[in-house]
Amino acid sequence: MSDTRPEALNSTFSNDPPNLEPDSEDDDHAPEVGRDSNEGFLDNVPDDTTELDLIHERITTLEGLGLERLHQLQRLSLRQNLITKITDLNHLTQLEELDVYDNRITKVEGLDQLTALTSLDLSFNKIRHIENLDTLLNVTDLYFVANKISRITNLGHLVNLRNLELGANRIRTIENLDSLVNLEQLWLGKNKIVKLQGLDNLKNLKILSIQSNRITKLEGLSNLHNLEELYISHNGIEKIENLEMNTKLRVLDVGANRITDLEGVHHLDALEELWANDNNLSSFEQIETVLSDKQHLTTVYFERNPLEKEAKATYRLKIKTILPRVLQIDASMVRAA
Incomplete structure (x- = not known):
């Protein structure tokens, strides 16, 4: 039986507290070539589609995909593409799950009208700040794993959060979580945290992962x-x-x-x-x-x-x-x- 603990498969540290340095700005591999055009790409997708997986399709931009006609879309996965900016989604007012894992996004934006969202995954991007989530009051699951975030901010209004994943960032202090009283899972592994603090109000917390810190x-x-x-x-x-x-x-x-x-x-x-x-x-x-x-x-x-x-x-x-x-x-x- 293998070691199946959270993050255990990725842990390579000794008994010394890990010295995790920030990723370099030029840490990408040879650039993958994006799609020449989005024209006609989704022509065969019915207007009444509720779930859409566009995984590893070399998409660089959401403009021109024609998502505006998919008014009943509830789940959209854009994993492993080359997207740099979130655009052209505000008409998807029925969307409940949005997965933009493993892209090249640098800023949280373009989500204002997605008020039905319950799950948002922005992991493995290049995001530095948690921001522009003010209208997403129904989100229960939020993922920012492996970005470039140094502070926990702008989450206080998300009182329905049950699961928050901030592993593999640059966070040094556990802070600004007091109002998240319904939180059940908090994942903070592989950061630079030196002290267990700021958790007193999380009385419903069932899982705390803070592996590979200091x-x-x-x-x-x-x-x-x-x-x-x-x-x-x-x-x-x-x-x-x-x-x-x-x-x-x-x-x-x-x-x-x-x-x-x-x-x-x-x-x-x-x-x-x-x-x-x-x-x-x-x-x-x-x-x-x-x-x-x-x-x-x-x-x-x-x-x-x-x-x-x-x-x-x-x-x-x-x-x-x-x-x-x-x-x-x-x-x-x-x-x-």
């Missing part, structure tokens, strides 16, 4: 009583602490930090998965003391800790013996559910 202390989570999944691997954390109020945690990923013991998870009775690989854990006895009473624990990761390196061939047998309910040790199943 955090050295677990803190600022005491108001998140409904938190179920915490992904904070590849940081500089030395101690599991301050999780006393997070008793609903089912998944805790503290892999690739500098942790020497597991004392801070003693009270997490709902725990199902514990990822603590690539740390400084050395005691099988402590694993037994802290985790043997966890009735729901099915998955543990302890590989590349001193306890694995020292035990070598007997490592998995020891874990299996002291945690007999566990179904998976590291990437391998030990028994069927």
Whole structure:
């Protein structure tokens, strides 16, 4: 079984907090050639179409596509094209999902009339500022992954947001999220965040991913009583602490930090998965003391800790013996559910 944690497949950092430098301005590969013309491109698309996928079609501009006649369109995907500017969409007043993932957009604009939108994906573009979302009050899912954003701004009015993804940007501070009280998922991995803060009002948050940042202390989570999944691997954390109020945690990923013991998870009775690989854990006895009473624990990761390196061939047998309910040790199943 492979490592399927959020962002885990892309993580290549050591136990040191990652030093993520901004992408260079000329980081593109050889430029892809765009379409010569949009004329007639959508002639075969019926006027009453509700879903349209225009993926990897070398589209450089939305002008001339003829989208204005598709008044019933509810979902539009423009993934993996060469679009530099959002235009000619304001007539799509029934549109609920817009996906412009992996283009060359530099500015959020041209969305004012799309008030029915519930999902907007602007990931993998060249956007520097979150802006011009004032009328999109129905958005529940918002994606800005892998842009050039340095600050969290202009989201306060989006009170219906359930899922916000800002991973792989240049953000240093968690801020301006106080009014997003309905948020359930917040993804901030691969930024430059140094402190857990600004989360107190997010009392409905269930998933927090903040992998591959520069955090050295677990803190600022005491108001998140409904938190179920915490992904904070590849940081500089030395101690599991301050999780006393997070008793609903089912998944805790503290892999690739500098942790020497597991004392801070003693009270997490709902725990199902514990990822603590690539740390400084050395005691099988402590694993037994802290985790043997966890009735729901099915998955543990302890590989590349001193306890694995020292035990070598007997490592998995020891874990299996002291945690007999566990179904998976590291990437391998030990028994069927």
